[in-house]
Amino acid sequence: MLQAIWDNIKGLYSLLVGMSITGRYLLSPVETIHYPRQVVADEIMASFRGPIQLTKGKKDPAQTRCISCQMCVKACPGHCLSVTKGDTKAPAQWLYDFSYCCLCGACVETCPTGALEFSHKVYLVTLTREELILDLLADLQKRAAILPESQPVPTANLAPPTVPDVESIGEPK
Amino acid sequence: MTGCNLGFINPLSVLENPGTMAGDFYSRNFEKKAVPGRIILNLGPQHPSTHGVLRVLCELDGEYVARCEPVLGYLHRMHEKMGEVKTPWQFLPNLGRIDYLHPLAWNWAFVGAAEKLAGLTVPPRAEWLRLIGCELNRVGSHLLWWGAFVMDLGGFTPILYAFEEREKINDILQIITGSRLTMSNFRFGGVCADGDSRFFRLIQEFIPYLRERLKMYKGLVTDNVILRRRLEGIGPIDVDMCQRYGATGPILRAAGSPRDTRQDYPYGVYDQVDFPIPTGPVNDSFGRYLVRLVEIETSLSIVEQALKAIPEGPIMMEKAPKVTWKLPAGESYMAVEGARGQICVHLVSDGGQTPYRVKLRAPGFSNLSLFAEAAQGTILADAIAILGSLDLVIPEVDR
Structure with missing residues (x-):
């Protein structure tokens, strides 16, 4: 009987110890961020591998470096790329089905001209599955049209070495 | 009818x-x-x-x-069959998805088996980067187990603390792997990305931080009388039972047998680091709990040694295999120590485009097998405690 009471007191005491630790951490600064009002720092996002995108051309940012060699299409384990060759070497259509992509980087590492890179888009959300089939040529035109000053360019030394920081290559000096 | x-x-x-x-x-x-x-x-x-x-x-x-x-079988995804229909390179992203808590050990098992078969040499910096990533990943895996286990027993708060640490580990590993969950930075003959100054700075900040937090864990959970009464003396698993079912990892070490693949069959640069193998003082659920907490500290000390020893140099071998690389004919076997036990990959190739057979040995499957015997005759609530102390990851069990 006495043992049972003593056990209960001990249990209550260790509960209080736990509660005091929880209370102390409750009053410490918040670790999480409130998404719509705050976003994760660019420093952290620089190494994140988002959906792939075409790199900007060396002379004309709107021009892709892709030569339609189909190496990435063969390398992709998820069969999510489709490149249609145009009249010249440049592709007429570049479709990318992100819903099948596992972000392994086989296409990026196998591309002979460095025409592909990982983007850092972490907030990609769609309502339908069809919207996930991305037209990368249109995306490239859109990104090239944006003035370079307004782009948040990640610092060069933070990007992983195999993903060259081609964002800054195409920009006018 | x-x-x-x-x-x-x-x-x-x-x-x-x-x-x-x-x-x-x-x-x-x-x-x-x-x-x-x-x-x-x-x-x-x-x-x-x-x-x-x-x-x-x-x-x-x-x-x-x-x-x-x-x-079993609710999460069977044919990983072994997929290994037979994809080139070795194309199978790499699968390995991060077999065991989502310790993906880098699975990477190491498969890539190591292929490297053994083809006779590839890995540059030293890549070996050390593999070791750092693998050990940090093990810490993250044990932390998540710790939170989930205590949540099984009815304490909700600890998993929130565990996730805070785990996110910091993910921030570190994201630099070398590019992702936060299904990581896969191992390539045949190296790793895909080098660690930069921020990577090493974050690790150096993280190690003392986690050591402080482990003290807090002790006060919050380990010394808690309510938890100890739920665990002490519950589900004793001895060495004999482990051997009969093939259980490895923290379960075997808690039973008192100091077996660890990292020291018994050293791979990579594990023969160059010095670390003790923790064995449990008791072989019940509480012993398994303690062994995993000590293993977190062990992994931290391994990472500390690796930070001192890591040399400069290339991270990929010259003429590294491409995506269409064919394995030479033959077979090879590689065992590594995962967070849950011994991960083994048996690779058979006939020299064709894809491997002939990829046998994946998941430690969780053997560990789960002994549950039926260990839980017999216990109260249902204790069976849940035993189940939690086995640290099961179902994608790995079902593969």
Whole structure:
């Protein structure tokens, strides 16, 4: 009987110890961020591998470096790329089905001209599955049209070495 | 007609004869005929206190488990078959998805087996980067287990703390792997990305931080009388039972046998680091809990040694294999120590585009097998504690 009471007191005491630790951490600064009002720092996002995108051309940012060699299409384990060759070497259509992509980087590492890179888009959300089939040529035109000053360019030394920081290559000096 | 009706249950027949047609094939055929005073309880696959989609059929006598049996296969994704239809390179992203808590050990097992078969040499910096990533990943895996285990036992708060640490580890590993969950930075003959100054700075900040937090864990959870009473003396698993079922990892070490693949069969640069193998003072659930917490500290000390020893240099061998690389004919075997036990990959190739056979040995499968014997005769709530202390990852068990 006495043992049972003593056990209960001990249990209550260790509960209080736990509660005091929880209370102390409750009053410490918040670790999480409130998404719509705050976003994760660019420093952290620089190494994140988002959906792939075409790199900007060396002379004309709107021009892709892709030569339609189909190496990435063969390398992709998820069969999510489709490149249609145009009249010249440049592709007429570049479709990318992100819903099948596992972000392994086989296409990026196998591309002979460095025409592909990982983007850092972490907030990609769609309502339908069809919207996930991305037209990368249109995306490239859109990104090239944006003035370079307004782009948040990640610092060069933070990007992983195999993903060259081609964002800054195409920009006018 | 009702005799061959296995899966489909007519709702009307259940209403007419309550109890006769309830359940599915497994639960209806678990016992040959109804035993008076016993009920069959279906734990899972969506029960909140089992892990993932594990299903355990229990035959209960009052509150005691008379017999129980895990039912597997709800998350079978044909990883071994996929290994036979993809080139070795294309199979790499799969490895991060077999065990989502310790993906880098699975990477190491497969890539190591292929490197052994082809005779590739890995540059030293890449070996050390592999070791750092693998050990940090092990810490993250144990932390998540710690939170989930205490949550199984009824304490919700600790998992929030565990996730805070885990996110910091993910921030570090994201620099070298590019992702936060299904990591895969191992390539044949190296790793895909180098660690930069921020990577090493974050690790150096993280190690003392986690050591401080581990002290807090002790006060919050380990010394808690309520938790200890739930764990002490519950589910003793001895070395003999581990050997019969092939259980490895923290379960075997808690049973008192100091077996660790990292020291018994050193791979990579594990022969150049010095670390003790923790064995449990007791072989019950609490012993397994303590062993994992000590292993976190061990991994931190390994990472500390690696930070001092890591040399400069290339991270990929010259003429590294491309995506269309073919394995030479032959077979090879690689065993590494994962967070849950020994991960083994047996690779057979006939020299073709894809491997002939990829056999993946998941430690979780063997560890789960002993649950039926360990849980027999315990109270149902204790069976949950035993199940949690086995640290199961169901994608790995089902593969």
